[in-house]
Amino acid sequence: MTPEEEAEFKRRQRSRNLVVGGILLFLAILFYVITIARM
Amino acid sequence: MAPDSMAQTVPTQLPAEWRDFFALTKPRVMSLVIFTGLCGLLAAPGSIHPVLGFTAILCIALGAGGAAALNQWWEADIDAGMKRTAARPLPAGRMNRTDARDFGILISAASVMIMGLGVNWLAAAILALSIFYYAVIYTIWLKPRTPQNIVIGGGAGAFPPLIGWVAVTGDITLMPVLLFLIIFMWTPPHFWALALFVKTDYANVGIPMMPVVRGETSTRRQILAYSVLLVPIAAAPWFIGGTAYVYGIASLALTLAFLALSLPVAFRQTGENDTMKPEKRLFAFSIIYLFALFAALVVDRVLANQGWI
Numbered sequence: 001m002t003p004e005e006e007a008e009f010k011r012r013q014r015s016r017n018l019v020v021g022g023i024l025l026f027l028a029i030l031f032y033v034i035t036i037a038r039m
Numbered sequence: 040m041a042p043d044s045m046a047q048t049v050p051t052q053l054p055a056e057w058r059d060f061f062a063l064t065k066p067r068v069m070s071l072v073i074f075t076g077l078c079g080l081l082a083a084p085g086s087i088h089p090v091l092g093f094t095a096i097l098c099i100a101l102g103a104g105g106a107a108a109l110n111q112w113w114e115a116d117i118d119a120g121m122k123r124t125a126a127r128p129l130p131a132g133r134m135n136r137t138d139a140r141d142f143g144i145l146i147s148a149a150s151v152m153i154m155g156l157g158v159n160w161l162a163a164a165i166l167a168l169s170i171f172y173y174a175v176i177y178t179i180w181l182k183p184r185t186p187q188n189i190v191i192g193g194g195a196g197a198f199p200p201l202i203g204w205v206a207v208t209g210d211i212t213l214m215p216v217l218l219f220l221i222i223f224m225w226t227p228p229h230f231w232a233l234a235l236f237v238k239t240d241y242a243n244v245g246i247p248m249m250p251v252v253r254g255e256t257s258t259r260r261q262i263l264a265y266s267v268l269l270v271p272i273a274a275a276p277w278f279i280g281g282t283a284y285v286y287g288i289a290s291l292a293l294t295l296a297f298l299a300l301s302l303p304v305a306f307r308q309t310g311e312n313d314t315m316k317p318e319k320r321l322f323a324f325s326i327i328y329l330f331a332l333f334a335a336l337v338v339d340r341v342l343a344n345q346g347w348i
Contacts, residue, residue, distance in 0.1 A: 005053070012054045019057040030094065034157045037090040 064104030079203030193226025
């Protein structure tokens with residue numbers, strides 16, 4: 001892998017990790033509010 | 040055409056962009072799915088907690104996205120041969136096939152589980168059936184085998200209002216079944232209008248679409264037949280007393296306009312370099328038609344709930 005490719009690899013990995021983190025956070029909040037709504 | 044037996048697309052060294060995963064869910068198609076699902080949910084008698092209503096729509100969208108990802112995983116090589124689909128993440132070589140398959144399975148399973156645990160299990164079961172219907176019955180089984188693929192496959196797109204309705208009521212009655220039937224009858228003229236002007240694409244990749252297998256004349260007549268059938272079916276929710284006159288008048292006006300646009304398509308012969316204007320017009324109107332019809336259903340319900348009609 002060239003340095004440019006490695007930089008691109010890391011950029012993609014970082015952006016994917018951010019999106020996955022955001023989704024997990026969203027799901028945690030969603031399950032919390034579903035629990036309250038169903039009580 | 041199992042993926043293992045087909046030539047691999049260009050291998051990717053870099054991990055796929057998150058945008059490509061999003062593109063796998065066919066966001067434009069999903070907007071119609073979300074809209075009809077939301078209309079089913081809003082038109083249903085009774086009420087649902089807003090959080091649970093939001094969850095139901097989210098699950099319908101996730102399920103549709105998962106089914107779309109599985110569709111693209113299976114059809115990557117077919118998509119590569121068609122101009123309309125060649126830029127999708129898999130045929131363009133921006134993603135590995137197994138990633139697309141795993142992503143599709145993951146979000147499909149998540150949508151069914153969340154629907155079941157958060158909303159109700161009948162809605163979850165219908166959602167699971169709709170994903171299976173689209174990904175397996177339509178994509179894998181029927182689409183490559185029969186020119187009736189789109190007729191039976193149309194059922195897959197017809198599930199969202201039924202699921203939205205069941206999310207509220209928890210049971211299946213005649214009204215949500217009629218909403219299902221409306222989309223079921225709408226799909227063939229909608230899709231065949233498109234297939235008429237992208238016929239060469241389907242012929243090139245060996246998909247037995249009606250215009251390719253039975254010819255244009257037969258397809259045009261069948262577009263008309265389904266458009267005629269759509270008139271009583273779209274008005275049926277009014278006839279059975281499930282809606283008031285606002286929906287009834289809107290459905291008659293919209294479906295008669297749909298029928299009027301299908302008439303020139305039905306009795307036309309095309310020549311060389313035909314611009315296919317009537318077909319393109321019918322296709323464009325068919326999308327507006329479905330949005331407007333379901334919007335009328337919700338407006339009717341809101342006005343009835345307010346006691347104004």
